[in-house]
Amino acid sequence: MSALAISTAVLVCIFASAVAGVRLRPRFPDAHVNADTKDTVTLIMGVVGTLTGIVLGLLVTSAKSSFDAQRDGVARLAANVVVTDRALAHYGPEAREARAALRDSACDLVRRTWPAEPAPPGTPAEPVGADGRYDEVYDRVLALQPKTDAQRTTQAQAVTVLHDTAQLRGQLRSHGGSSIPPVFLVLIVAWLAVMFAAYSLFAPRHATTFVVLFLGAFVVSSAVFLILELDQGFGGVIRIPSQPLRDAVLQLGK
Template sequence: MSPLLIGFIAFLFVFGAAAAGMFARSRLPDHHLSSDSREAIKLATAIIGTLSALALGLLIASAKRSFDEAGAELRTSAARVVLLDRTMAHYGPETATLRVALRKSLETRLNELRDEREGLLHEGLDVEPIQTGLRHLVPANDGQRWLQSRALQLSGQLSEMRWQRPETETGGFPGIFIIILVFWLALLFASFGLLAPGNATVVATLFVSALSVTAALVLIIDMDHPYLGFIRVSELPLRLALARLGQP
């Protein structure tokens, strides 16, 4: 389910709860909203508000960690691509076709990043054909053997990161956690509607507040998918790496 759809559903529940609270206020007998009743409602609301704040803080921390890890992964991949190209360049002219294949693979990866803006998840940089070519090289001396071993190590690390990406991107927050958080927010706004007078200013304030809270929830969920959402990791490291490939 997309973050926008989750946010829209959450907004309906949260603002709907506030409207239900205002409707209940106009129907309840006066003694249900006495000063003692209001104090009890406020105490319960404070507990729910604290729990909601803690849950939102936990979501923000988790989403920020996922976003930072994705950015670090992209920068590390770019650095390893450049190192792999330089290692093959030092090996000798035998790796010329492999270096061209590496460049084409990186160009394909950059095109896939554009596709991922549309929600199409790809597996990442494909270096397995390059690994096969490296294994078929016949080193002529100890220096070339070391360079071959180093190139295989770098390509293996890139391949490992490629297959880890789909596993991490399909994660996300547990659905039950989001449902409980929306339920808490709905209870919180229902109490606001119950205690506040039903005039246009209060309705507008509750509307904007519900919209703001659910928009924050959308941004948090979106940030937890740094390759697919509106808030995405920058592809600049890969573009800089592409500009450095093929140099003598």
């Protein structure tokens, strides 16, 4: 499910719990909803609210850390692509095919990672396996036959950067899944539903109460939406920009 669908479901669930609490109050005897009971409920729900805030903070931190790691990985990947291309340019005209393969690999990566965006100019028409184009770059660099110390040094530097790039690609793939355990979200929603229902038992039945309850449920569901969006760095409304890699592609082959 999308982040919007999940957050909408959270909004409906929490607001429905709050409305149920308001409507259930007349069914309770007065002794069960007096001032002493209200104080007890307020105390217990304060503990629940504190725990919920802590867990929400942990979820936001986890999602933000995952988002930042992926964004930094994309920036490093773009820098590595440019560095590799410049190293091959200094190697000489013998590295022309390796540079062309590097550009195809970068274009293919942009197309795969951001499929909803237009592919960079010059992107190969037919995609290959997940690592096919990158493997071609690596093979072509290893196949170079350096004749001078400068070429041997340049080839070694290119191979080192390609190794680092391969690690970055693997890390980005590993971060592609969700870092938020579903049970966390289920528990958070359950705690919030209980808390809203408990507080609404003592709320007066008029329009202002329902508006405030809806606004509270909307704020909470918005927080869940933000967490899920940050956790899905390459999709959704809040996404990691492809511009660093696109800028890198424009510099390749020059």
